[in-house]
Amino acid sequence: MADRVLVAPDKFKGSLAATEVTARVAAGLARAGFRGEVVQLPVADGGDGTVDAAVSAGYRRVELEVRGPTGRPVTAAFALLDETAVIEAAQASGLSLLAPGQLAPLRASTWGVGELILAAIRMGAKRIVLAVGGVATTDGGAGLLEALGARLADASGNPLPPGGAALARLATLDLSGLRDLSGVEFQLASDVNNPLLGPAGAAAVYGPQKGAAPGDVKLLEAGLTTWADVAEAACGAAARD
Missing domain, CATH: 3.90.1510.10 (Glycerate kinase, domain 2)
Known part of the structure; x- marks a missing residue:
């Protein structure tokens, strides 16, 4: 039987932070009778x-x-x-x-x-x-x-x-x-x-998660397009993709 357990979870989004998941898993192991070493390492x-x-x-x-x-x-x-x-x-x-x-x-x-x-x-x-x-x-x-x-x-x-x-x-x-x-x-x-722009870009993919309606997504896409044009001209380097 294992005498060392590594507990390394990410967050459970919407319910528990990674540190809380880690602590609860460790507590569950102890409650179930595990007497080995528990290494807690949230990621x-x-x-x-x-x-x-x-x-x-x-x-x-x-x-x-x-x-x-x-x-x-x-x-x-x-x-x-x-x-x-x-x-x-x-x-x-x-x-x-x-x-x-x-x-x-x-x-x-x-x-x-x-x-x-x-x-x-x-x-x-x-x-x-x-x-x-x-x-x-x-x-x-x-x-x-x-x-x-x-x-x-x-x-x-x-x-x-x-x-x-x-x-x-x-x-x-x-x-x-x-x-x-x-x-x-x-x-x-x-x-x-993800690239900055287009159907796989920041506005199209993640805008709705942040409350953007379809019309808002179009506004954000237009803003990011202009941002890319002006920023690339100022920096002399292409970065939008």
């Missing part, structure tokens, strides 16, 4: 619970107040170990932060994720693992970039309001004020492989 897929998984693996939790998906302050956390930070976008811009009747698919922003990145860099992070799942936003990371110092403007030079729908009016992307990130390595943590 994550790049969505909700990624920070908790990192903390369970020995990282330190850092909490701060940031701008939530609809602009209201929220308390968010990231995980830090030496010079590596694990940042969970859902902590600042997550779908779970909004009640079902408060979803804002057209105007939800990733600004708070940028604030988490800035805080991690201030604390010495040189490597950032950015977990991108579970968000309420379809702004292509535009809000994140604005928090890092970029400026998005329409044809009249006016700053754009937050959210993916407003990106259809984007005319210029000014990166001159962007924080210098040359010494920071970024890695993305995700369990999907």
Whole structure:
């Protein structure tokens, strides 16, 4: 009979976080009479619970107040170990932060994720693992970039309001004020492989999960298309696919 059991679940979405599943399985084993070693190691897929998984693996939790998906302050956390930070976008811009009747698919922003990145860099992070799942936003990371110092403007030079729908009016992307990130390595943590645009893209596939009606999906697709055009021109590199 085994004398060592590894309990390593992801979250049970909509019911229990990975850390809670882990604890309950361990408790069930003990209640059933298992007397061996139980190793508890919750895991994550790049969505909700990624920070908790990192903390369970020995990282330190850092909490701060940031701008939530609809602009209201929220308390968010990231995980830090030496010079590596694990940042969970859902902590600042997550779908779970909004009640079902408060979803804002057209105007939800990733600004708070940028604030988490800035805080991690201030604390010495040189490597950032950015977990991108579970968000309420379809702004292509535009809000994140604005928090890092970029400026998005329409044809009249006016700053754009937050959210993916407003990106259809984007005319210029000014990166001159962007924080210098040359010494920071970024890695993305995700369990999907979608392009930005098209029938398998962000708006079409994930917009409805965030409250977008069919007409909203078209607006978000138009915004992301313009975002890709302007961002690729500003950066001199193609990234939409």
